[in-house]
Amino acid sequence: MTDTPRTLRAGMVGMGMIFDETYRPCFERLHAEGLYDRRYGEVSVPLTAVASRTGKRADVYQKSSxxxxxxxxxxxxxxxxxxxxxxxxxxxxxxTPDDRHFEACRQVLEAGKHLIVEKPSVLSLSQLDELAQLAKAKGVLAKVV
Known part of the structure; x- marks a missing residue:
């Protein structure tokens, strides 16, 4: 275990129903309680950036949080x-809506960032193969939830 505080900074693409039902409660709990890993101690997991088409839902969420x-x-x-x-x-x-997953996921992986995507991850096997190869080439994780 280390005494150095660990931080994993999260980004969110899409602020719709899945955010409200799944990610919002998760990030709020992580903000309130943090995360603990036996090897590293306490880990902070803040939501640090959000990307969406209009930004309106994110504004409302921040103002009412x-x-x-x-x-x-x-x-x-x-x-x-x-x-x-x-x-x-x-x-x-x-x-995001299912038909927008591939492009957003590809951008995330090309930037060398780890990825969590809701199911269905993409709309074709060839898209999934491309993302898997890209994640491997960049040395990052790509997971479907």
Whole structure:
């Protein structure tokens, strides 16, 4: 175990129903309680950046969170994912509509970031093969939840 605090900075692509049902409660609990790993001790997992089409839901969430989560960068528009990837995130969760998963996941992996994507991960086996090869080439994890 180490005395150095560990931090894994999270990015989120998509702020819809899956965020509300799954990721929001997870990030709020991580903000309140942190995470503990026997090998490393306490690990902080803040949501540090969000990318979405309009940014409106992220704005509303931040304004109404009442301390349940720390402030995060909110990127919107056509280049939102690229801006998120330029920020200091260690891993990215993708929860967009299914037909947008592949492009967002490809960008995340090309940037050398670890990836968590909701199911179905992509819409074709060839897309899945491409992402698996890209993750291996970049030395990052790509997981489907």
């Amino acid at each position: 009442q301390g349940r989560i720390a402030p995060f960068a909110n990127f919107s528009g056509e280049d939102a994912v690229a801006k998120l990837l330029e920020s200091d995130v260690d891993f990215v969760c993708v929860a």
